[in-house]
Amino acid sequence: MNSIVYEDVKAIIAGLGNLVGRFNGAKVLITGYKGFLGSNFTAFFSVLNKEVLTEKADVYCMDSDIVDLDDRASEFAENFTLIRGSGVDDLPTKTFNYIIHCAGIASPTYYRKFPLETINVNAIGYWDLLNKIDHEALKGFLYFSTSEVYGDPDSKHIPTQEDYRGNVSCTGPRACYDESKRVGETISVSFAAQKNLPVKIVRPFNVYGPFMRLNDRRVIPDFVKFSMELGKIKLFSDGTPTRSFCYSSDAITGFLKALLEGQDARPYNIGNDSQEISMWGLAQQISEIMGNVEIERTISPEKNYLADNPQRRCPVIDRAKEELNYEPKVSLREGLERVIDWYKETYFSN
């Protein structure tokens, strides 16, 4: 396992403390395990089984390969049950103690290309999964919502807290993602209320880190890819939109705390509230780390690249801090240096 990934997993385990014991002997399902977050969870359980748990977790990993990109998780999932599939009927069993539902199509470039699959995995397939799994055995189900449920908030609601209801288009090019995540939250709340299921909801804010594929088309891998391949960063906006980036080891710690200790059907913003930066500022930081590469403002070849793009995004994370003892630790600079080292080693070392 790559040393950066291993150190990240150790930081997650340290951040969880005694909570990791809950996974002793547990049956765990990770959907979307080849994706960015799913790979991080797979690495976490691999180290947990080898080094921490007295009774190993029995881990099932499913992915549909819908977006046919590289797979970096299977190498350390060798003792897990790997399933190629896209829904609950593809699973060899329906009995799990914990389900981490990372399946999704998270990159705007890909969800605009696959809007129906996006709606299916976030809402319709999700409903089916919750409906058909063994309810008795379930101790925790983690649903990945998104900060996109807030859409493009007015300035009074930024930084944004969980009770803000959102300003979202139901027909725009991002609607397949935003609206299906919103209904996914409604499905979560309804299953918790009517079937008493322990469904936990997290709203991640721009998480980045190892395993986000280089050609994923999200901004950090894009800037790194441009720097490495073209020797310059292409900026597809005027550089003013902001995002608050959160390094993956911090976010995964928060997600797992929500799974193990969060209240049912109560959304938690998980992100970093102290790292808001403009796209121009981000390009400058990456340029510096990459050796002062040039930054070029240009127009994306993708027609809807900036349509309904929120101008500013920053979370209030007080609820997670108070109820989950969640505290992000990794600064943007440190996180960028770590992930750039990972990209160099993973994609450009030969």
Ligand SMILES: NC(=O)c1ccc[n+]([C@@H]2O[C@H](COP(=O)([O-])OP(=O)(O)OC[C@H]3O[C@@H](n4cnc5c(N)ncnc54)[C@H](O)[C@@H]3O)[C@@H](O)[C@H]2O)c1
């Ligand atoms: N990374 C972030 O910052 C972020 C922010 C907000 C929300 N999320 C949500 O978290 C979840 C994981 O995000 P990610 O960044 O790892 O995404 P990702 O796109 O990197 O990975 C998702 C994985 O799910 C798989 N998949 C898609 N449809 C599937 C299906 N029907 N069945 C099984 N597998 C399927 C894909 O092949 C892919 O490997 C997604 O639901 C995403 O919407 C992520």
